[in-house]
Each structure stands twice: as C-alpha cells, then as structure tokens.
Amino acid sequence: MSEVIEKAALTSKDFANDQDIRWCPGCGDYSILKQVQTILPQVGASLENTVFVSGIGCSSRFPYYMNTYGLHTIHGRATAIASGLKASRPDLDVWIISGDGDSMSIGAGHTIHLLRRNLNVNFLIFNNQIYGLTKGQYSPTSEENKITKSSPMGSIDHPFNPAALALGADSSFVARSVDRDPKHLQEILKRAHAHKGTSFVEIYQNCNIFNDGAFEVFTEKGTKKMHTLLVENGKPLIFGDNNELGIKLDGFTPKIVNLNEGNSANDLWIHDESELMKASLLVRMFDDPAKEGAMPRPFGVFYQNDRLVYEDVMHAQIATAMAKPGDLDKLIAGKETWTVN
Amino acid sequence: MSATIEKLSDVVIKFAGDSGDGMQLTGGQFTNAAALYGNDLATFPDFPAEIRAPQGTIPGVSGFQLHFSSNEIFTPGDNCDVLVAMNAAAVKSNLFNLKKGGIIIVDTNGFDAKNLRLANYAEGANPLEDGTLDGYKLYKIDVTKLTREALADMAGLGMKEKDRSKNMFVLGFLYWMYNRNMDFTINFLTEKFGKKPEILESNIKVLKAGYNYGDTTETFMTRYEVPKAKVEAGTYRSIMGNQAVAMGFVAASQKSGLPLFLASYPITPASDILHDLSKYKNFGVRTMQCEDEIASICAAIGAAYGGNLAITTSSGPGIALKGEAIGLAVMMELPLVVVNIQRGGPSTGLPTKTEQADLLQALYGRNGECPMVVISTSTPSDCFEVTIEACRIALQHMVPVMLLSDGYIANGAEPWKFPKASDIAPIEVKFKTKLDEGETKFLPYKRDEKLGRPWVTPGTPELMHRLGGLEKQHETGNVSYDPENHEFMIKMRAAKVEKVADYMPLQKIEVGAEKGKILVLGWGSTYGSIKSTVLDLIAEGYSISHAHVRYMNPLPKNLGDVLKNFEHVIIPEINSGQFIKVVRDKYLVDAKGYNKTQGTPISKTELKEFIKTNYSK
Numbered sequence: 001m002s003e004v005i006e007k008a009a010l011t012s013k014d015f016a017n018d019q020d021i022r023w024c025p026g027c028g029d030y031s032i033l034k035q036v037q038t039i040l041p042q043v044g045a046s047l048e049n050t051v052f053v054s055g056i057g058c059s060s061r062f063p064y065y066m067n068t069y070g071l072h073t074i075h076g077r078a079t080a081i082a083s084g085l086k087a088s089r090p091d092l093d094v095w096i097i098s099g100d101g102d103s104m105s106i107g108a109g110h111t112i113h114l115l116r117r118n119l120n121v122n123f124l125i126f127n128n129q130i131y132g133l134t135k136g137q138y139s140p141t142s143e144e145n146k147i148t149k150s151s152p153m154g155s156i157d158h159p160f161n162p163a164a165l166a167l168g169a170d171s172s173f174v175a176r177s178v179d180r181d182p183k184h185l186q187e188i189l190k191r192a193h194a195h196k197g198t199s200f201v202e203i204y205q206n207c208n209i210f211n212d213g214a215f216e217v218f219t220e221k222g223t224k225k226m227h228t229l230l231v232e233n234g235k236p237l238i239f240g241d242n243n244e245l246g247i248k249l250d251g252f253t254p255k256i257v258n259l260n261e262g263n264s265a266n267d268l269w270i271h272d273e274s275e276l277m278k279a280s281l282l283v284r285m286f287d288d289p290a291k292e293g294a295m296p297r298p299f300g301v302f303y304q305n306d307r308l309v310y311e312d313v314m315h316a317q318i319a320t321a322m323a324k325p326g327d328l329d330k331l332i333a334g335k336e337t338w339t340v341n
Numbered sequence: 342m343s344a345t346i347e348k349l350s351d352v353v354i355k356f357a358g359d360s361g362d363g364m365q366l367t368g369g370q371f372t373n374a375a376a377l378y379g380n381d382l383a384t385f386p387d388f389p390a391e392i393r394a395p396q397g398t399i400p401g402v403s404g405f406q407l408h409f410s411s412n413e414i415f416t417p418g419d420n421c422d423v424l425v426a427m428n429a430a431a432v433k434s435n436l437f438n439l440k441k442g443g444i445i446i447v448d449t450n451g452f453d454a455k456n457l458r459l460a461n462y463a464e465g466a467n468p469l470e471d472g473t474l475d476g477y478k479l480y481k482i483d484v485t486k487l488t489r490e491a492l493a494d495m496a497g498l499g500m501k502e503k504d505r506s507k508n509m510f511v512l513g514f515l516y517w518m519y520n521r522n523m524d525f526t527i528n529f530l531t532e533k534f535g536k537k538p539e540i541l542e543s544n545i546k547v548l549k550a551g552y553n554y555g556d557t558t559e560t561f562m563t564r565y566e567v568p569k570a571k572v573e574a575g576t577y578r579s580i581m582g583n584q585a586v587a588m589g590f591v592a593a594s595q596k597s598g599l600p601l602f603l604a605s606y607p608i609t610p611a612s613d614i615l616h617d618l619s620k621y622k623n624f625g626v627r628t629m630q631c632e633d634e635i636a637s638i639c640a641a642i643g644a645a646y647g648g649n650l651a652i653t654t655s656s657g658p659g660i661a662l663k664g665e666a667i668g669l670a671v672m673m674e675l676p677l678v679v680v681n682i683q684r685g686g687p688s689t690g691l692p693t694k695t696e697q698a699d700l701l702q703a704l705y706g707r708n709g710e711c712p713m714v715v716i717s718t719s720t721p722s723d724c725f726e727v728t729i730e731a732c733r734i735a736l737q738h739m740v741p742v743m744l745l746s747d748g749y750i751a752n753g754a755e756p757w758k759f760p761k762a763s764d765i766a767p768i769e770v771k772f773k774t775k776l777d778e779g780e781t782k783f784l785p786y787k788r789d790e791k792l793g794r795p796w797v798t799p800g801t802p803e804l805m806h807r808l809g810g811l812e813k814q815h816e817t818g819n820v821s822y823d824p825e826n827h828e829f830m831i832k833m834r835a836a837k838v839e840k841v842a843d844y845m846p847l848q849k850i851e852v853g854a855e856k857g858k859i860l861v862l863g864w865g866s867t868y869g870s871i872k873s874t875v876l877d878l879i880a881e882g883y884s885i886s887h888a889h890v891r892y893m894n895p896l897p898k899n900l901g902d903v904l905k906n907f908e909h910v911i912i913p914e915i916n917s918g919q920f921i922k923v924v925r926d927k928y929l930v931d932a933k934g935y936n937k938t939q940g941t942p943i944s945k946t947e948l949k950e951f952i953k954t955n956y957s958k
C-alpha cells in the first residue's frame with residue numbers, strides 16, 4: 001500500500017535532474033522532454049526501473065536530462081543496445097530516443113529488426129528532417145530538392161516515409177505526433193507506454209537552427225486544420241477549418257469529400273487501429289502539403305496490434321528448458337568418456 | 342591365412358573425399374574410437390570453402406586429418422601415413438602430403454573418366470594405372486560396388502541411399518586394419534538412426550562388410566596395432582575448441598551466478614559457439630541471433646548494463662564491425678567478453694582456413710586510445726580454462742576482454758582430462774546496491790583497488806545514473822570536455838588494463854631450462870608445433886626452451902625477465918609478424934620471426950628445419 005502511495009507521489013520534477021540542458025533555445029526537443037517528464041508519473045513509472053537509451057544526435061542527449069537510468073550510446077545503435085537490455089531484463093521500462101538520422105540512416109538496419117522482433121519498448125523518433133548535431137546536412141527524411149550544406153543544388157535523395165517504413169517492418173504500434181501539440185503528444189506517449197510491444201512513435205520536431213518551420217503547416221493556426229488529420233479509434237476521418245471535410249474510401253483510394261455537400265459522416269472511413277490494410281493506406285497519406293489537392297497528414301495512433309513479444313518468448317523457452325535444469329558436470333563430460341588408470 | 346600384426350607407435354590418417362562423401366563423420370568416428378581405446382590424439386578438419394562446391398572437383402574436397410599415437414602428441418601431424426581417397430580429386434589435392442611409402446586406400450569408383458577430368462588429370466591419365474602412385478602401397482577397392490552388394494537384399498532402399506553409406510565401408514575396413522572395435526560406431530548409428538530402422542540396418546551392414554572385407558580378402562596381409570598411450574591417469578573426453586569455449590561460458594555463468602547472455606551473428610569458424618550455447622537453455626543461457634555483428638555487440642553491451650555475463654562471438658570481419666561499440670564498452674567500463682575465432686584475412690579472405698592475423702586488430706584496432714584486455718587460447722582443451730579466465734577478468738575488473746582463438750583450435754580435437762565442476766573456482770562478482778557508509782552522492786566512476794568502477798544495474802533504487810560514450814569526468818562520470826581530465830582518463834583506462842597483470846599468473850617456461858641459448862616464444866595455436874619441435878631439439882642437444890603466452894594484454898609482468906635469460910628469441914606466428922612487433926617494442930629484444938600465411942598451421946618439420954638451419958646447438 002505504502003509503495004503505491006510513494007509511486008503516486010512522484011511528479012514530473014522528480015524525473016528531471018540538475019544537468020544543464022544543451023539544446024538551442026527554442027528547439028523542439030524541450031517540449032518532447034517536458035511531455036515525457038509529465039506523463040511518466042501519470043503512467044506509474046518509477047525512477048529506478050526506467051531506462052532511456054539513445055544513440056547520437058541532438059535528440060540523443062535526452063537521457064542526460066532524465067533522473068532515471070540512461071545510456072547515451074553510439075550513432076544508430078540505441079535500438080540494438082536497448083534490445084539486449086530489454087531481452088535480458090524484461091522487468092525494466094525501456095525507452096529508446098533517436099533522431100531521423102540515427103534511426104533511419106546509420107541505424108536503419110537495427111530499426112526494422114527491432115520492429116519485427118517486437119520487444120516491449122517505446123521507440124521515440126525525433127524527426128526534424130535534418131542532421132542537427134552535425135550542423136545541417138540533409139537526412140533520410142529530408143524532402144527532395146532540399147538545399148542544405150551537403151546539397152547546395154538540392155538533395156537528390158528520395159525520403160523515407162517513417163510510418164510506412166515501420167508498418168512495412170511489421171511494427172505492432174505505429175503513431176505520429178508533433179512537438180508543438182503537447183496535449184496530443186502526451187496522449188500518444190501514454191498510449192505508446194500502454195502498448196505491449198515495440199511502440200514506434202514518430203514525433204515531428206522543429207530544429208529552429210537548421211530546418212526551422214519544417215512542420216509549420218501542421219502546427220500553425222492558419223494552415224493546421226486544413227493539413228492535419230487527427231485520427232481516433234472508432235471515429236470517422238474528419239478535418240478542415242470547420243470540420244467540414246471527410247475522407248471516404250473509394251475502393252483502395254482515399255477521397256476527400258465535403259460534409260456540407262450531401263455527404264454523411266456515416267459514409268466516411270472509420271478509423272480502426274487494428275486493421276492492418278487500412279493502416280497501410282493511412283500511413284501512405286504522405287503528400288507534400290504544397291501540392292494541389294494534397295491529402296491532409298494524419299496524426300495519432302495508426303496501428304496497434306497485440307502480438308507475441310520477443311523477450312516473453314525467449315524467457316518462456318528458457319523456462320521450458322529449465323524444467324530439466326542442466327548439470328555442469330554432465331555438460332563438461334559430454335556423451336563419451338574414457339578412464340585411464 | 343590370417344594377416345600379421347605390426348606394432349606402430351604413431352599413425353597419421355588423412356580422410357579425403359567429396360563434401361558429400363561423409364569424410365568428417367568417418368574421421369570423427371575413428372577419432373572417438375581411438376580416444377576410447379586410449380590413444381593420445383589430435384585432429385584437424387580441412388573443409389572446402391564452399392558448402393556445395395561442384396562434385397568431384399578439387400575445391401570440393403573435404404578432408405579430416407587424425408594423428409593417433411601410443412605417445413604423448415601435440416599436433417595433428419605434418420605428413421600422413423595413410424591417405425583414404427574417395428575420388429581422383431582427393432588424391433590430386435592430398436598426395437603431396439603423404440609420406441613416401443605410405444598407404445593409399447582408394448574407392449576405384451571415384452576414378453572414372455569424369456572424375457579424372459574434374460580432378461584436372463590430363464586426358465587419358467589415371468594415377469591408379471600410370472605409375473603416379475609407384476612408391477606407395479596402393480589399395481584399390483571398389484567401395485561403391487561392394488557397398489551395393491552388401492545391401493543387395495535391402496529392396497526398400499534406392500541406389501542413392503545405398504551409396505550414402507559408402508563411408509561406413511571405409512570406416513569398417515580401417516577398423517579392421519587398425520584392429521579396432523566397432524561398438525562405438527554401432528552405438529552412434531543406433532542413436533542417430535534409431536527412428537529409421539532401414540537406414541540403421543544398412544549402415545551397420547556396410548560397416549561390418551568393410552570390416553569383413555579386410556578379414557577375408559587375402560590382399561591385405563598386414564594389420565596394425567597402435568597401443569594405448571601412457572597418459573596421466575584420469576577420466577578423459579574428446580574436445581573441440583569451440584565446444585570448450587561454449588562450455589567455458591556456461592561454467593563461468595554458473596560460477597559467477599550471473600545469467601549468460603550471448604548475442605551473435607553467424608560467421609565461420611565461430612558459429613558453432615552460437616549453436617552450442619543456443620542448446621544450453623537448460624542452464625538459463627540467453628541467446629540472441631542478431632541482424633549483424635554491430636547489433637550483436639550492442640545487444641551484449643545492453644545486457645552487460647543489465648547485469649548479465651554478456652558475450653559476443655565472431656571472427657575477424659565481424660570484429661572489425663564491432664570496433665566502434667567495443668570503444669563504447671571501454672568508455673562505459675562494462676564487463677564484456679568478445680570472442681574472435683580468427684580466420685584467414687583480410688576481407689572475406691580464407692573463411693575456412695586458419696590464421697593468427699588479428700592480434701594487432703585486437704590490441705589496437707579501434708579509434709582513439711582504447712586499450713582492452715586480450716587473452717588467447719592455445720589448444721582445443723585450453724579454451725575451457727581461458728574462457729572462464731576471460732569472464733573472470735571482465736567481471737572483476739569491469740573491462741571488455743577480447744578472447745582470441747582460431748580456426749585450427751576451433752575445429753581441432755584432442756583428449757581432455759576434464760575438471761569436475763566443483764573444482765572450478767567461483768567467480769566473485771560485486772554489484773553496488775546502495776550508498777556506502779559516509780557516501781552522500783553516488784559516484785559511478787569512483788574506482789576500487791583494481792581501478793574498476795562500481796557495477797550498478799537499472800532497477801537499483803537511489804543509484805540512477807547515465808553512462809555514455811562522451812568523455813567522462815573522473816569519479817562523477819559526468820560529461821567532461823576538460824583537457825586535463827581527458828588526458829587523466831586516457832591514462833586511467835590504460836592503467837586499469839595494466840592493473841590486471843597484478844591478478845594473473847607469471848609467464849612460465851613450457852619446456853626446457855629457464856635460462857639458455859634459444860627461446861621459442863609463441864601464442865595461440867602454434868602451441869603443439871612449437872612444443873614438439875623444442876622437445877625434439879632438446880633431445881638433439883640444443884639449448885632451447887619454449888614459452889607460450891596466454892595473456893596478450895597486459896603481458897605477464899615477468900615476460901621481460903624471461904626473455905633476458907636467452908641469447909636468441911624466435912617467435913613463430915601464422916601471420917607476417919604481429920606479436921613480434923609488440924615484443925620488440927616493449928622489451929627492445931632482437932626477436933626473429935618464423936612466419937607463414939598459407940591458411941595452414943605451422944608444421945613441426947618446417948619449424949625444426951628453420952631453427953636447425955639458422956641456429957647451432
């Protein structure tokens with residue numbers, strides 16, 4: 001009983017520590033840190049059982065600012081390190097913090113394998129569509145033609161669509177949120193934490209130094225409502241300045257319809273997080289917002305599915321084998337021995 | 342008329358045939374039968390580089406060399422007394438290694454026009470008929486035909502299945518020739534094919550047919566007997582290097598009370614350790630086959646942080662990939678064992694061949710000044726103890742340790758007088774679980790008498806801390822860019838590795854006097870060749886000794902003194918001269934190398950020749 005009270009007594013301040021925060025003033029990372037610190041006490045996290053594992057990048061400095069256990073590791077490998085930690089210590093609450101370069105460029109190989117293995121961890125990708133720490137080169141999520149230090153005539157790389165990539169790797173939880181919408185972000189973080197399996201959360205994060213305004217159209221008053229689609233389980237897909245627009249499925253093709261023009265909300269696409277096929281279409285709504293007739297960009301939980309978790313199966317196999325525990329003497333002797341007198 | 346029996350003290354047999362001919366199994370069976378009989382022995386399998394190299398070709402030849410003896414022996418032997426060749430390619434690729442006057446047993450069926458062509462014999466040439474094999478004792482047996490005849494009444498079996506037991510005929514024949522009992526193999530077959538009675542019956546039939554063939558055919562007038570070896574009393578088993586590494590890890594896990602966590606990515610010749618440990622789940626072993634070698638070491642680092650005995654196994658190319666993460670483990674000062682079963686390099690190199698060419702990689706192959714403990718194994722059975730020792734050092738000194746073995750040790754076998762579990766020393770491990778008396782703040786990089794730092798695993802209340810690859814401030818472990826602190830920490834990490842020398846045995850002389858004219862200094866798999874060379878030369882009146890180094894970094898504290906006791910130091914290595922660089926650098930001795938990089942072990946014959954040519958008694 002007293003333990004429960006003690007845990008409930010933790011506040012977001014308890015999750016912060018005395019280290020100076022080194023992000024640029026105005027960086028979107030501050031908001032994400034704050035939302036994580038806010039939800040942890042709410043979801044009943046303890047300081048000692050929580051571990052933040054990050055790679056390298058501005059975003060990856062995150063663990064230093066948490067009063068929990070933490071590892072700031074090497075570029076791209078947080079996923080792999082966290083996998084070993086979680087597989088061997090299923091009791092821990094493991095969070096992975098990564099950037100778009102960290103998780104989808106140098107660490108892309110590990111990202112997809114983490115997702116297919118489905119360890120029960122929370123995987124937060126701070127997507128600022130740029131390499132922040134190395135001062136502004138294009139990243140694997142930067143848009144085509146982007147002018148950066150390493151692409152003075154425009155980037156010739158085609159970008160990844162992170163949510164589609166995650167779903168393609170059979171991620172059991174795929175969501176998107178944004179630094180500028182604290183309430184939404186908190187909600188998504190709580191959902192990620194509640195999901196048993198790898199929770200892939202792409203967070204649009206503004207790098208005000210090297211890629212300022214990259215997500216402005218999704219966050220600023222004038223454009224936000226026309227360009228974002230907040231999806232909620234069981235609810236129709238509705239957006240627009242006055243919630244007058246909806247999305248309807250015409251076969252496999254999503255179409256925008258106007259609810260004021262005789263269309264009923266009942267005919268719209270109803271979001272169902274458990275439906276893989278529909279989630280596959282949803283994550284493919286990835287138009288350049290500047291394009292004429294662009295589909296709005298969805299935010300929220302796109303897909304959630306409970307499937308077997310790697311560490312559970314690993315330890316179940318061990319438990320089965322341990323029903324007949326090994327004998328070291330027998331192991332060493334092997335099957336055939338001979339004695340010399 | 343019965344054959345006469347000739348007594349021999351020492352026999353080397355090379356089994357060679359197509360990958361599909363089952364030569365590894367045949368060799369393995371004869372080995373175990375010899376071991377059970379009481380011979381001393383050493384073996385060396387010689388795999389083709391490709392799993393399915395074209396049948397009948399030279400690259401497709403798979404070999405297995407067995408040396409068994411009534412004396413104590415240390416190597417699988419340089420040249421063979423007997424060559425068992427299942428086809429023309431096997432003769433072509435192994436004849437050079439057969440002693441003059443040696444025995445060749447061939448399956449004549451493997452010498453038809455097609456096989457001769459595939460083995461690159463000139464049009465019309467056939468070694469069985471054209472005098473190529475004059476000067477050898479050639480036994481021509483149509484093994485295929487005789488096998489089929491032996492199985493004539495087994496209508497349920499197809500021709501292909503029948504032919505698959507050809508190797509049993511050869512094995513049976515050799516059992517007859519060396520006067521051995523077939524029980525071991527019959528038991529083995531019974532266990533293996535218990536559920537397939539037809540296959541079991543056919544294999545046993547053919548095995549016996551091979552034996553009886555020797556008995557009844559009057560062509561073979563001599564049988565041989567290799568008496569038991571006079572070895573130390575005790576109970577023995579046959580052991581291969583990789584088996585011993587896997588068991589050593591299980592033993593270390595049991596003796597430290599920590600769960601073993603292996604993360605690995607398959608690579609020749611290290612994969613067998615992954616296979617073995619994956620079977621040992623009944624010892625609580627956790628194994629994870631990762632997506633690559635980087636993920637493997639990273640997963641192991643995560644597990645080490647979580648309080649496991651964490652290990653990763655690979656070979657040279659994989660170790661190259663792990664370099665950056667080893668640096669992280671050095672910075673975070675976590676216990677970890679990295680196993681490198683060396684193979685021929687660079688790049689993909691010679692995957693199935695042996696080499697000792699990753700020593701400098703182990704010592705220096707990382708960015709920044711990144712010292713780690715490096716320990717090496719010298720024989721298959723030695724792997725067991727060395728593996729436990731690697732774990733002990735990692736866990737007690739809070740350092741990553743590199744364990745070096747190689748393909749020769751990994752796949753070679755020898756008898757092993759194995760220890761009792763209760764005789765293996767416990768490995769004491771300390772976790773820090775709370776602040777000590779008088780401590781007000783947890784200092785993750787505060788050092789103990791071994792210069793190690795405290796091991797605190799997540800889940801421990803009040804001791805939350807962050808680790809990482811950025812330079813650490815002394816004691817607090819906070820990120821620090823202070824120039825003086827950086828230099829201090831570089832020296833500290835080096836001193837910490839150096840400190841391990843206080844907790845390990847001094848270098849001893851393996852054979853020969855403590856002081857003398859020549860010291861042959863070795864490390865790793867050259868052990869057997871050096872030891873037998875030096876024993877022979879001592880018998881010939883040389884003033885020569887052998888010392889074999891296990892601890893490559895730090896080196897034993899007395900090694901410099903050992904070297905000073907000799908006028909000449911010779912360092913044989915299966916590389917172009919790596920350990921010699923370290924020895925020359927550290928001790929300023931004018932050591933001479935004997936080096937070879939042909940993917941094969943250094944033989945006693947060549948080493949002896951080298952020493953006799955260049956040094957006098």
Ligand SMILES: Cc1ncc(C[n+]2csc(CCOP(=O)(O)OP(=O)(O)O)c2C)c(N)n1
Pocket residue numbers: 056057058059060075098099100101102103126128130131132133134139
């Ligand atoms: C092996 C290695 N290669 C390159 C780097 C340099 N580097 C550090 S962070 C980074 C990119 C960071 O971008 P991202 O992951 O998007 O993180 P952000 O800084 O934008 O948060 C690079 C290239 C490194 N630290 N290690």
Ligand code: SF4
Pocket residue numbers: 022023024026027028029058059128132133206207208209210
């Ligand atoms: S460079 Fe960009 S991402 Fe990095 S701290 Fe500054 S604003 Fe944030």
Ligand SMILES: [Mg+2]
Pocket residue numbers: 057099100101126127128129130131132139
């Ligand atoms: Mg970035």
